[in-house]
Structures are given as C-alpha cells and as structure tokens.
Amino acid sequence: MKIEYSPLEMMAIACSRRIQDDDIVFCGTGLPLLGAMTAKKTHAPNCVVFFETGALDPVLLEIPLSVADSRVMHGASHNGGLADAFAFMQNRFSGPKVLGLLSGAQIDMYGNLNSTVIGDSNKPTTRLPGSGGACDVASLVGRTMIFMKHERRRFVEHLDYLTSPGWLQGGTSRQEAGLIRGGPVAVVTTLGVLEFDEKTKRMYLSTYYANASVEETVKNTGFKLSVSRARQEPSPTPEELDVLRTAVDPFGLILD
Amino acid sequence: MSSSKLMSASESVKRFVNGGDCLSVGGFTINRNPMALVYEVLRQRTKDLHVVMHSGSQALDLLIGAGRVSLLEIAYGANGRLAPTCVRFRKAIEQGTLKVEDYTNYQMTLRFMAGVMGVPFLPTYSSLGTDIIERWGFSTDMRSSNPQLPRKKLAVTEDPFSDKASQVVLVPAVNPDVALIHAQKAAEDGTVRLEGLTFADIEQARASKHVIVSCEELVSPAELRKEPWNNSIPHVLVDAVVHQPLGAHPTACYLHYDYDMEHLLKYKELADDDYQFENYLKEFVLDVDCHDDYLKLIGTKRLKSIKATPELGYARRDSDL
Numbered sequence: 215m216k217i218e219y220s221p222l223e224m225m226a227i228a229c230s231r232r233i234q235d236d237d238i239v240f241c242g243t244g245l246p247l248l249g250a251m252t253a254k255k256t257h258a259p260n261c262v263v264f265f266e267t268g269a270l271d272p273v274l275l276e277i278p279l280s281v282a283d284s285r286v287m288h289g290a291s292h293n294g295g296l297a298d299a300f301a302f303m304q305n306r307f308s309g310p311k312v313l314g315l316l317s318g319a320q321i322d323m324y325g326n327l328n329s330t331v332i333g334d335s336n337k338p339t340t341r342l343p344g345s346g347g348a349c350d351v352a353s354l355v356g357r358t359m360i361f362m363k364h365e366r367r368r369f370v371e372h373l374d375y376l377t378s379p380g381w382l383q384g385g386t387s388r389q390e391a392g393l394i395r396g397g398p399v400a401v402v403t404t405l406g407v408l409e410f411d412e413k414t415k416r417m418y419l420s421t422y423y424a425n426a427s428v429e430e431t432v433k434n435t436g437f438k439l440s441v442s443r444a445r446q447e448p449s450p451t452p453e454e455l456d457v458l459r460t461a462v463d464p465f466g467l468i469l470d
Numbered sequence: 471m472s473s474s475k476l477m478s479a480s481e482s483v484k485r486f487v488n489g490g491d492c493l494s495v496g497g498f499t500i501n502r503n504p505m506a507l508v509y510e511v512l513r514q515r516t517k518d519l520h521v522v523m524h525s526g527s528q529a530l531d532l533l534i535g536a537g538r539v540s541l542l543e544i545a546y547g548a549n550g551r552l553a554p555t556c557v558r559f560r561k562a563i564e565q566g567t568l569k570v571e572d573y574t575n576y577q578m579t580l581r582f583m584a585g586v587m588g589v590p591f592l593p594t595y596s597s598l599g600t601d602i603i604e605r606w607g608f609s610t611d612m613r614s615s616n617p618q619l620p621r622k623k624l625a626v627t628e629d630p631f632s633d634k635a636s637q638v639v640l641v642p643a644v645n646p647d648v649a650l651i652h653a654q655k656a657a658e659d660g661t662v663r664l665e666g667l668t669f670a671d672i673e674q675a676r677a678s679k680h681v682i683v684s685c686e687e688l689v690s691p692a693e694l695r696k697e698p699w700n701n702s703i704p705h706v707l708v709d710a711v712v713h714q715p716l717g718a719h720p721t722a723c724y725l726h727y728d729y730d731m732e733h734l735l736k737y738k739e740l741a742d743d744d745y746q747f748e749n750y751l752k753e754f755v756l757d758v759d760c761h762d763d764y765l766k767l768i769g770t771k772r773l774k775s776i777k778a779t780p781e782l783g784y785a786r787r788d789s790d791l
Contacts, residue, residue, distance in 0.1 A: 243551055266575060267498055268667045276787055279731075280550025282498035282525070284724040284784035287666040295668040296498075296524065297583060300576035304595065326600075330572055335605050341563040343555045345602060346525055346546035350576040353596040376601040391599030392626075392637030465787065467551075 219450050221404045222469050224423050225361065226252055226458055227450045228402050229315070232359060237261045237313045240303065240351055243280055244468055246315035246361050249402075251277075251462045256454060264302070266347035268294035277467050281347075300347065303354040310395055312355035316348055320373050321362055323417045323437045325380025325398035325410060327352065328373040335375050345377050352378035357399045364403035369435040381415035388415070405431045407447060408439075416440070421447035474658040475711045479510040479684065479761060482710035486648050486680040487511055492520040492618045494582070494646040494678055495529050496671040497721060499550045500729040503529040504652040506684050506717035506761040511650075512536050513756060520618055522644050524578040524670055528721055528734070529650075531556040532755070534568060535747055541608070541619075542568055543644070545575040552734045557741035571607030571623060577641045579670045584643030585677030591625075593638040598626070603639065620644075649678035652718045653702070654725060656685035660708030661694045663701050666724030666783065672702050680709045686726050688713040714761050716773065728776040728785035733768065 222245060229249025233239060235258040239250045250263050251274060264270040265281040273289030287293055302308050318327030319342050329348055333339035352358055360380075362368055380398045382388050388397055397415070401408040406422035418440040419431055428441050450458075463469050477485075487493065493511075497503040508529040511519075518540050521533065525546040533539050535558030547559040562568035573581070580592045597603055606623045613619045620642035629636045651671050655663040662683050664671060675681045681703070688711070694701055717723075720730035720737070740746040758764045765773065779786045 267669060275782070276784075278550075279552060279729075280499040280501070282501040282667065282669065283550065284501065284666065284722050284728065284778070287724050288782050288784070293667050295672065296575055296579040296670045297673065300579065300596075304576075330601070335601070336607075337566060338564060341555060341560040343548035344544065344546045344572050345574040346548075347575040349574040349600060349602055350596045353598065353600075375605065376599075379597075379599045382599045388599070392595065393598050394595050394636075 217449065217452060217455065219455055220469065221423070223455065223458060224450060225249070225402050225404060227454045228407055228447055229359060229361070230256065230454065232400055233258050233261055233313065235260045236311070238308070238311045239263050240312050240314040240355060241265060242315060242317070243278055246317065247277065248458065248462050248468055250315065252454065252458050255457045255461050264299065266296060266299045266351070268296060268299045277463060279467070300350050300354070303351060309354055310356040314351040314355040314358040315361065316352060316358055316378060317361040318348070318378065320368055320370050321360065321401065322370060322373050324382060324384045324415055325360060325401060325417060326373055326376050326382065327360065327378040327380065328375045330375040330377045332374050349378045352380065353393055353396070355396050357396060360398055360401045362401055362403045364405040364431065364434045366434050366436045369437065371437045381410060384415040385413070405434065419444040421445055423447050424449045475660045475708060476658040476688070477710050477712065479506050479712045479714060482682045482712050483507065483510040483514050483516070486682055486709055487514070487516055488647070489517045490519070491647040492522060494649040494674045495521065495523050495526065496649065496651040496669065496674055497529065497718070498525045498667070498669040499527045499548060500552065500734070501667070501722045501724070502652050502669070502718050503527060503721040504650040504684055504717065505529055505719060505721060506714040507650040507652070507682055507712065508532060509755045509761065509764065512538065512751070522578070522646055523674070524575045526559070527553070527556055528737070531558045531741065532751070534558045534562050535741065536751055539568060542570045543573060543578070544570065545573050545578050549734060549738070552731065553738045557738055558747065569607055572602060573641070574602060577624070579673060580641045581644045582670055582673035582677045584641065585645040586673055589643060591640040591642050593640055595638060597624070597639055598637055644677065646674070646678040648680040648682065649674045651675055651681065651683045652723065653683050653685045654723065655687045655689050655694065656683050656711045657689055657691040657694050657705070658711055659691040660705035660711055661691055661701055662703035662708060663694055668702060675703050676707060681707055682710045682712065683708055684712040684714045684717040686715050686717065686723055716765055717761060719765065719768065722784065725778055725783045727773070727778055730768070730772065730776050732772065
C-alpha cells in the first residue's frame with residue numbers, strides 16, 4: 215500500500231526521529247514544534263519541550279502560533295521569563311542537554327544562518343525579523359537541528375548577514391571563536407536531511423526523501439554538496455502520520 | 471501606605487512620556503503588549519522616540535508606522551505566525567527611515583538586567599563569531615552625540631578569571647526613561663502581579679526611570695500583600711497605575727483573553743499599503759477618545775469570542791478555524 219504524504223509532513227517526521235527521549239528540546243513555532251510534539255507522542259515521551267519566553271514542559275493541547283502564545287503557559291512545570299530560559303541554555307549543566315530547533319532565510323555550507331536582512335545590512339532589499347533568540351540558542355546549547363526550504367537562493371555560498379553561528383568557517387573555527395559548546399548536527403529540508411563532516415564541518419547529504427532525489431538536492435543547493443554518503447530516508451510510517459495529523463496538528467494550522 | 475497612583479491612560483502618558491524619550495515596551499510578540507498605553511502615546515503625538523525592547527510586534531509596529539520612532543534597539547520584529555516580519559517595521563527599515571541596531575533576545579534581556587543592577591555591562595558567550603558583533607546600526611558619531619546610546623554596540627574581551635584564552639561578549643546596560651507594562655493585576659499603590667510568563671517585563675520595568683502599568687484587574691494592596699512572593703514589581707518602582715480591562719487587545723493576556731487573530735490578520739493586510747495603514751491608524755487609534763471607545767469599535771461579539779476558557783487561560787480553538 216502506498217501512503218500519500220506532503221513534504222512538510224515528511225520534514226516534521228524526519229525531525230521527530232532525530233529527537234531522543236532524554237532531550238530537552240528548545241522550540242520555536244511551526245514545523246520544528248510539530249516534530250517535537252510528534253516525538254513526544256511516539257518514541258520520546260520523556261523529552262521536554264521549552265520555549266525562549268520561559269515556559270518549560272507545558273501541556274500543549276493546541277499548537278501555539280508564537281513562542282509567547284498563552285498556549286505555552288498552560289500546565290507548564292515552570293513559567294519564568296527570558297532571563298531564565300537563556301540562562302538555562304548557557305548554564306554548564308543544563309545547556310549541554312538542550313537540543314535547539316532553528317530555521318532561517320539563508321544557510322551556508324557550515325550551517326550558519328541568516329534571519330536578519332537580505333542585501334546590504336545598512337540598506338537591505340528585504341528586512342527579516344532579526345535574531346530573536348536564534349543566535350542565543352545557536353551559540354549556547356549542546357546541539358542544534360535546522361529547518362530549511364531546500365532552494366538554491368537559501369543554500370548560499372555567502373550569507374548576507376551571519377545571525378546565528380553554525381560551524382562558522384568550518385574545522386575548529388567555532389571553538390576558536392570562543393563558543394563553549396554546540397553546533398548544528400542536522401539540516402532537515404524539504405528534500406532530505408544534511409549532516410556535517412566530523413572534521414571539516416562541511417555540510418553533506420545524509421538522506422533524501424523517497425519523493426526527492428540526490429540530483430534534485432544538488433540542483434537546489436547553491437554550493438558544492440558531497441553526496442557520496444547519501445541514502446534514502448525511510449518514508450513515514452502509518453503511526454507517525456496518524457499521530458502528526460490527528461494528535462499534533464488536527465486543524466492543519468501548520469501542515470496545510 | 472503610599473498614596474494612590476491610579477490615573478487614566480491619558481494622564482499617565484501626559485505625565486511620564488515625553489518626546490525624545492527612551493521608551494521600553496513590555497510583552498512579547500502576540501502577548502501582553504501594553505496597547506492601551508501605546509495608543510495613548512500615539513494620540514498624544516509623542517515624537518522622536520528611542521525604543522528599546524526584545525521581541526516587538528503590534529505596539530512597536532504602530533509606533534513605527536505612525537513615524538514616532540527615530541531610533542530602535544531590538545532583537546526581533548514579528549507577530550509569530552501571524553506576520554513573519556512586522557510590516558511597518560520592515561518597510562521603515564527597507565526605506566531607510568528608521569535607524570535600527572540588532573541585538574539578540576538574551577542580549578537585550580541582559581542589557582535591561584545590567585540597567586537593573588546598576589552595572590555598566592554583563593557578559594555572555596552569545597553571538598561570538600557573528601555579524602551581531604561585527605555590524606553596527608548606529609555610527610560612532612551618532613553614539614557620541616546621544617548620551618542614551620552606548621559608545622560601542624558590543625565588546626569582545628578575554629575572561630580575566632580564566633587561564634585559558636576564553637572570549638566573552640560584553641553587552642552594555644540600558645536604562646530607559648519609561649517602561650510601559652500591561653499586567654493581569656495591580657493595586658493603586660503600584661504593586662504589580664504578572665501571571666503566566668513574565669518575558670523581560672520585570673527587568674524592563676526595574677531598569678527604567680519611570681514605570682506605567684495598565685492592568686486587567688485593579689485589586690486592593692492588601693489583597694496582593696497576602697502573597698507578596700507572587701508579586702512581580704514592588705509598588706515603590708511604579709509611577710502610574712491604569713485600570714484598563716482588555717488593555718492588551720489585539721494581543722493576548724493570559725487567563726483573560728486570547729490574541730485577536732482576525733484583527734491581526736486584517737491589520738497585516740492593511741499595513742502593507744500606506745494609505746490603508748493611515749486609515750487604520752485614524753479609525754482605531756487617533757480618532758478614538760479612549761480605550762473603551764476603541765473596544766466598542768472591536769465589538770462585543772469579537773471580544774466574547776477571544777475570552778479565555780478559564781481552565782486553559784486562552785480561548786479554545788474551534789475546528790472550523
């Protein structure tokens with residue numbers, strides 16, 4: 215039997231699979247949150263979701279549309295503020311346990327992100343919202359996973375503005391810049407999942423989705439992409455899709 | 471017991487907000503923006519504001535759209551999923567009419583905390599190696615001619631307590647002239663209780679010279695003093711208390727009402743056109759006498775639909791959403 219699913223559903227599920235039961239997951243809104251909620255309702259019931267606004271482990275009965283949505287306050291273990299949330303990420307004991315889920319308008323081969331401006335930063339052609347907490351998360355937590363639409367104009371050789379640090383210039387440059395831990399482990403896109411070479415920290419294609427291909431991924435990447443390690447990402451299981459559609463986003467607020 | 475600080479929104483803004491002030495606006499994206507107070511700032515034609523905040527949305531976008539902001543220090547300008555980038559914020563920066571300096575949410579929080587503590591800066595590791603450090607929105611000339619601006623945006627230095635050559639980023643303190651905060655509960659003596667997430671409201675208020683608080687519920691000081699450990703801002707730091715139910719509309723106020731999605735989506739559409747934005751501003755703010763009259767324009771039907779389900783603190787969504 216062939217199961218139909220959308221690229222967005224595949225992304226949420228690919229993310230969900232990479233969340234572990236003991237992760238403390240820093241979430242924004244949108245797809246990454248669906249991934250975390252799906253993980254919590256399938257293989258990782260003990261993972262804890264928290265938000266930069268200071269909400270830790272809320273009962274998410276409905277999908278929040280902002281990290282400040284009152285939906286992240288209900289039934290939480292703790293309601294604090296920004297100072298609490300970011301200190302939790304910077305803290306030497308709690309910080310390493312945090313998996314941060316991020317996205318951006320542009321990404322480069324080392325997983326650095328731009329969410330500030332397109333064009334010249336003093337006279338931008340497009341102004342984006344800015345870092346918010348993204349740069350803090352990318353700087354401070356144990357590991358990050360990034361969400362991207364896989365398009366050539368987004369996977370670029372040079373960012374117009376480096377908002378959130380990935381592996382900076384690759385190799386050991388992240389440590390040399392003084393960042394105490396962390397770095398991106400995966401980029402979940404509309405076509406597949408990319409990971410980073412252990413030594414060079416350059417992005418490579420790890421898996422491609424059943425309805426995408428290696429060629430399509432290369433064509434939509436604006437820098438040279440190594441594909442020798444690529445294999446196919448398993449399609450969503452009926453259980454994963456069912457949880458995502460009926461328990462996580464029943465009204466299609468994000469998926470539609 | 472100190473004397474009453476209770477006054478109208480109009481009176482509070484007249485007394486404590488001046489043109490050219492450094493203004494800090496509380497709340498976070500679509501939650502607890504002090505809208506009634508900001509509408510009043512707009513009605514009183516307060517100009518040339520220097521706004522410092524972390525994640526701004528509706529209140530910020532109106533101030534910018536009405537041309538009242540000349541300097542902005544900020545981390546984020548968006549309405550969550552309802553506007554991925556605030557419309558008038560984006561336009562003003564793209565058209566070069568607004569000078570902006572970009573920080574991160576943690577850095578803005580630390581800037582307020584440093585202001586609260588009375589120290590010149592606080593350290594963090596956040597943003598090492600990024601353009602947040604490299605690129606400045608304000609020139610050295612602008613900085614030297616404005617005492618409210620730090621001499622540098624950020625500074626990287628070595629940790630003096632470590633043997634290893636480890637770097638830290640120093641963020642400069644900020645002490646705004648006035649903070650505008652919307653709370654669930656306040657008493658006439660100035661005691662404030664925030665419920666749910668506090669965002670950086672407490673730091674913003676404590677760092678500021680003057681604090682105006684609007685509240686959903688006005689309660690007696692004695693009532694709030696029964697549980698002082700649940701209070702957020704001590705009475706001595708607050709200059710004015712404004713009793714204004716639905717004072718954060720169209721943003722949310724936990725336990726009281728949800729964000730008005732219909733209104734915010736309509737705003738996003740109108741704000742994209744200069745003429746339509748002017749009309750919106752006139753219809754909902756400038757040509758309106760007070761917040762209660764504004765709420766009449768919104769209508770009881772809509773206000774009823776966003777009323778929080780008591781056990782949840784927000785309005786449960788219908789399946790036909």
